[in-house]
């Protein structure tokens with residue numbers, strides 16, 4: 001099963017917050033007087049200008065919080081390397097794992113023999129976990145037998161600057177498929193909530209017209225639609 005992502009909270013009027021903060025940098029006005037009103041056409045102008053000159057700190061004023069379910073611990077381990085984000089993850093120390101819920105990679109699902117091996121091993125691990133718990137082994141110790149692919153739930157908050165950075169790394173075709181799938185879902189939600197903040201966003205082939213990887217995949221993205229319509 002692919003992960004599910006919901007946007008559960010965000011800075012109100014995020015585009016105007018970022019544009020107003022930027023405008024203040026270049027204006028003699030008082031901070032309290034500068035807030036741009038709804039429909040102010042200079043919002044898009046300021047956001048584009050900031051991106052073009054690399055003045056990205058105003059993007060830190062807008063934050064987005066996402067609820068993520070059904071992600072593997074393989075992917076969550078990669079996700080939490082993003083140090084400027086905030087995370088709260090369901091604990092295997094306090095929460096007893098009750099089902100054999102684990103993410104099955106598409107390559108495994110596609111091959112019946114591989115799927116059979118995968119499911120047997122998963123079932124065996126979950127059975128052993130249950131028997132260890134029944135013997136009184138604490139959850140924090142029994143969890144050592146759980147698979148790396150076990151599903152997890154987490155909440156994450158990133159500001160718009162960190163989201164752009166996250167997308168630049170994790171929407172690259174060379175990133176791992178599950179975190180790419182997560183990044184795509186987060187981008188779709190963030191873009192819907194604040195299009196001008198995230199237009200465009202993605203790997204450097206799209207946003208800068210050049211590949212930042214040592215080894216290019218040779219297939220640069222030409223639009224956000226292309227990124228968002230990809231399958232894992």
Ligand SMILES: Cc1cc2nc3c(=O)[nH]c(=O)nc-3n(C[C@H](O)[C@H](O)[C@H](O)COP(=O)(O)OP(=O)(O)OC[C@H]3O[C@@H](n4cnc5c(N)ncnc54)[C@H](O)[C@@H]3O)c2cc1C
Nearest residue numbers: 078080081082083084085162165166169170172174175176
């Ligand atoms: C395709 C791919 C393959 C990877 N493979 C591996 C691997 O094999 N092994 C591995 O260990 N990791 C791997 N990673 C993880 C990678 O090394 C980073 O830890 C991860 O992508 C987070 O990136 P970041 O540090 O730029 O992001 P964030 O932690 O979100 O930081 C954002 C930016 O803030 C700045 N920053 C944050 N913290 C500091 C700090 N302490 N000091 C100075 N500047 C800071 C940096 O400019 C940084 O780019 C891989 C990542 C990708 C995308």
